[in-house]
Amino acid sequence: MKRCKPKIRTVDLFVVLFIGFLNLTPMIWALLTSLKTEQDIYAYPIKVFNFIPTLGHYRFILNNRFGQAFMNSILYSVVAIVCSIAVASMAGYAFSRYKSKFMSFLFVLVVFGIPLASGSNALIIPNYIVFTKFGIVNKFYTLPLIYITYNLPMAIWIALGGIRSIPYEIEEAAIIDSCSKRYIIFNLIPRMNKPALACAALFVFIGAWNEYIVSAVLITSPQYRAIQVAVYDFMGYFGFQWGPLMAATILALLPILVLFSFLGRQLISGMTAGAVKG
Amino acid sequence: MRRNKWIGYMLVSPAVLLIFGLMISPIFYTGYISLHKFANLQIGKFVSFNNYLKLLSDRSVMNSIGTGLEITFLALSCAMFFGILASLWLHSKRGTQANLLQLLCLIPWFTSLIISALNWRWIVNTDYGLLNSILKNMGVPIVQILESTALSFLMVSFIMAWRTTGYIMILVLSGLKSLSEEMLEAAKVDGASYLQTLFHIKFPNIRSQIILAFIMITLANLNNSTIPLAFNNGGPAGATTTVALKLYTLGFADLDFGKGSALSVLMLLINLLIIVFYMRSMRYEKV
Numbered sequence: 001m002k003r004c005k006p007k008i009r010t011v012d013l014f015v016v017l018f019i020g021f022l023n024l025t026p027m028i029w030a031l032l033t034s035l036k037t038e039q040d041i042y043a044y045p046i047k048v049f050n051f052i053p054t055l056g057h058y059r060f061i062l063n064n065r066f067g068q069a070f071m072n073s074i075l076y077s078v079v080a081i082v083c084s085i086a087v088a089s090m091a092g093y094a095f096s097r098y099k100s101k102f103m104s105f106l107f108v109l110v111v112f113g114i115p116l117a118s119g120s121n122a123l124i125i126p127n128y129i130v131f132t133k134f135g136i137v138n139k140f141y142t143l144p145l146i147y148i149t150y151n152l153p154m155a156i157w158i159a160l161g162g163i164r165s166i167p168y169e170i171e172e173a174a175i176i177d178s179c180s181k182r183y184i185i186f187n188l189i190p191r192m193n194k195p196a197l198a199c200a201a202l203f204v205f206i207g208a209w210n211e212y213i214v215s216a217v218l219i220t221s222p223q224y225r226a227i228q229v230a231v232y233d234f235m236g237y238f239g240f241q242w243g244p245l246m247a248a249t250i251l252a253l254l255p256i257l258v259l260f261s262f263l264g265r266q267l268i269s270g271m272t273a274g275a276v277k278g
Numbered sequence: 279m280r281r282n283k284w285i286g287y288m289l290v291s292p293a294v295l296l297i298f299g300l301m302i303s304p305i306f307y308t309g310y311i312s313l314h315k316f317a318n319l320q321i322g323k324f325v326s327f328n329n330y331l332k333l334l335s336d337r338s339v340m341n342s343i344g345t346g347l348e349i350t351f352l353a354l355s356c357a358m359f360f361g362i363l364a365s366l367w368l369h370s371k372r373g374t375q376a377n378l379l380q381l382l383c384l385i386p387w388f389t390s391l392i393i394s395a396l397n398w399r400w401i402v403n404t405d406y407g408l409l410n411s412i413l414k415n416m417g418v419p420i421v422q423i424l425e426s427t428a429l430s431f432l433m434v435s436f437i438m439a440w441r442t443t444g445y446i447m448i449l450v451l452s453g454l455k456s457l458s459e460e461m462l463e464a465a466k467v468d469g470a471s472y473l474q475t476l477f478h479i480k481f482p483n484i485r486s487q488i489i490l491a492f493i494m495i496t497l498a499n500l501n502n503s504t505i506p507l508a509f510n511n512g513g514p515a516g517a518t519t520t521v522a523l524k525l526y527t528l529g530f531a532d533l534d535f536g537k538g539s540a541l542s543v544l545m546l547l548i549n550l551l552i553i554v555f556y557m558r559s560m561r562y563e564k565v
Contacts, residue, residue, distance in 0.1 A: 015367060016379065022440065023385045026397035029408050033400065046411035091293035098286025106294050108557070113297045115553045118494060121501035121522045122545035125529045125538045126304030129311060132319055149300040152293055181285065210390035212504045217530060228392045232508060235396070242400055249393045256388055264381045267388070271445070272452035 027253065034058070034247035041243055057247035061234065065222060066248060069230030074255075076226065077208040080147035081201045084155045087148070088200060089190050092159035113153030120150055124217050137218050143226055146218065147208035154207075155200040158270060162196020163189060199270035202263055209255060227252050305546055312539040319535070329540035338516065339524055339541065346521035349431065349506075350499040353438035357495060360439070361446030362488070366476075368447065369454045380451070383444040391441075395508035398437050399424070427517035430510050434518045437505050442495045449491040453484030486559060493556045497549060521545065 033041055035053040095107050116123075127146070131137045136145070166189065174184055190197060215226035225233070231248045234241070260267065312329050315322030333339055368379055386394060401408045402423040410420040423429040457480065465475050481488070503522035506512050512519035512527070519527075525545060529538035 012367075016382075019364070019379075020382055023382060023444075025408075026394065026401060027385070027389070029401055030393075030397045042406050044411070045415065046408070087292045087296070090289040094286040094289035098283060098289075100283060100286075103286060103290070106290055109294065109302070110297060112553065112557065113301055115494070115497055115556045116301055116549070119497045119501040119545075119549040119552075121503050121525065122542055122549055123301065123304060124526065125535065125542040126308040127300065128529065129319070129535065129539070130300075130304045130307055145296075145300065149296045152296055156293060185289065206388060210388075212390065212392050213526065217526075228390055231396070232392050235508075242403075242406070245396060246400060249396055253389065253393055256390075260381065260385070260388055264384075265377060268377075268380055268384070268448060271448050 027250075030246040030249050033242055034250050036243065038243060057243040058251070061244050061248050061251070064234075064244075065225075066230055066234075066251065068223070069225045069227045070251065072224060073209060073227035076143050076147060077205050079144040080151065080208045081204045083144070084148045084152050084204050085159075085197050085201050088152060088155035088159045089193065089197060090185065091156045092163050092193075093185055093189055095156070095160055096163045110153050110156050114157060117150040117153055121213055124214055127214065128217050131218055138221050138224060140224055142218050143211075143215055143224070146214050147204070147211060150211070150214075151204040151207040155204055158196050158200040158203070159193065162193040162199075166192050195266075199266050202259065202267060203270060205259070206256065305543075308539045308542050308546075312536070312543050314536075316536040316539065329536045330544075333537050333540045333544070336537070338519070339521075339528075339537075341516065342519045342524035343521045345431070345517070345519060346500060346524075349435045349438065349518070349520055350496060352435040353442065353499050354492070354495050356435070356439040357442040357446055358488075358492065361443045361491070362450050364443065364447045365450040365454060366480075368451055380448065383447050385444070386441040387444045389441070391502065391504035392508050394437060394441055395505045398433070399509050402433060424510055425514060427514055430514060431517050434506050434509055434520075437509065438499050438502060442498065446491045446495060449487045450484060453487030454480065457483055489559050490556075493552055493559065497552050497556075500552075501545070501549070 032048065034057050035055070036047065036051050037054055037056065040047050040051040091110070095103065095110075128137070131142065136142055170192065171184055171188070174188055179188065210228065211226070212228040212232065216229045216232070219225055219229065231245075231252050234245045234248050311321060313324060313326060315325050315328075364383060368376060368383075371379060402410075402421075404410060404420065404422045404424060409423075413420050421429060423433050461479060461483075462475065465479050470478070500520075501522050503520065503526045506518045506520050506523045507526065510518055512523045521541070522545070525538065525541050528534050528541060532538075
């Protein structure tokens with residue numbers, strides 16, 4: 001019997017090693033730094049693995065209200081996910097089932113929102129001015145509101161893609177079985193559309209969790225601070241203390257890495273479906 | 279039937295209200311403000327295009343526009359080149375191996391801007407960074423990236439290219455996967471070389487994916503204020519102050535909202551131009 005072992009070419013191996021080195025080094029180096037004592041960090045010659053790991057820096061940042069920012073961001077993200085998925089599911093259903101001139105105008109508005117949100121830096125001054133005018137900066141709902149809005153266009157786009165693949169016959173059958181419209185819209189369709197909605201939820205979470213610039217501008221009181229702002233603030237407060245700073249980046253990266261390792265495939269399919277297919 | 283229509287409008291209303299209220303209407307409001315004197319968050323008297331004239335006569339703003347465009351396109355062209363290269367390479371891989379490789383390439387895209395910039399900043403730290411420690415060990419003179427204008431500029435471009443290459447790769451790869459096997463087979467039978475297949479069959483057929491990646495990354499890079507801010511605060515000597523970062527500092531460090539809103543309008547117009555291309559390429563996809 002011939003053994004079907006796939007041949008690994010040396011070129012491939014080099015490419016993989018190169019990409020892995022480039023993409024993982026910042027993260028791994030941050031992890032190693034965060035586990036070192038102050039002396040080990042600034043030691044020469046450099047210590048790569050030959051040090052005794054300590055959790056001192058993690059303890060330090062958690063004593064300095066980092067935990068609160070972490071929890072804030074978790075809460076913000078959960079609220080953003082729940083609200084934007086509900087809104088996107090309804091909107092996606094409406095866009096796929098109700099057709100009119102005005103409806104397609106509204107749809108163009110939504111699609112327009114996708115690139116507008118990815119260039120959201122240009123909106124920081126407009127949003128700051130409007131939010132200040134209405135007195136809604138520095139509130140517990142400020143950031144969820146922003147996160148929902150910025151991620152909504154993409155969420156609608158993904159939800160719509162899912163709904164379009166659900167055969168209309170199922171809805172007809174439900175009507176014949178005398179299901180109410182309300183049941184169909186709020187129960188049947190979302191349940192059938194679970195994969196797309198889950199994918200949209202993933203993107204909303206990542207968008208909300210990683211947002212920095214708007215969160216920094218709209219929130220000044222420490223109790224509502226988002227996690228990325230808290231990470232950056234460690235630089236300002238203590239000058240350059242690389243140990244705590246790197247510990248903060250590692251903690252802020254943790255949820256993303258967890259999602260990434262368990263739901264990576266969904267992420268990739270969402271990226272291609274969400275960004276390319278019409 | 280009429281009733282039905284209203285259900286549809288009711289269902290989209292929350293989404294439309296949010297997007298219109300928080301993303302689109304602020305643009306018009308800022309356009310209005312940019313034509314007025316604006317101090318202490320109070321709208322003053324009408325000054326027509328005075329804010330814009332002040333903006334245009336400000337050397338640092340003009341420089342930042344140049345820097346922003348340079349960094350955007352330097353990072354974009356590098357990421358495009360390596361992204362397409364990686365996608366062609368990955369296209370020949372199958373199964374779990376391919377999936378893991380895709381994930382490996384995508385890690386920087388899902389790392390937040392702040393974390394990416396800070397982690398790289400620590401690596402290139404002049405005295406204690408990993409890069410210089412390795413150089414010292416090899417007996418090579420150390421590089422002072424954070425103190426040098428040219429190297430900081432290159433490094434910010436590098437970080438942007440680093441994080442976007444994976445995204446481009448995934449988009450182009452999805453295009454490559456949608457190519458029909460028969461077409462490639464036919465080309466092979468006709469004796470087309472690898473390069474001929476690449477330039478005459480593969481690239482023309484994945485044009486829309488390449489265009490989309492180009493547009494999205496231009497937009498993302500041009501509006502990226504976080505990486506220059508966290509990497510080196512726009513310095514040294516303003517070498518990495520991109521127009522996006524200038525917008526942020528005008529508004530929230532100088533508190534000059536008159537000029538800031540004028541620059542916002544300018545930025546939004548540039549974005550709008552790019553978005554027009556986006557909308558056209560999306561329509562191209564749908565038909």
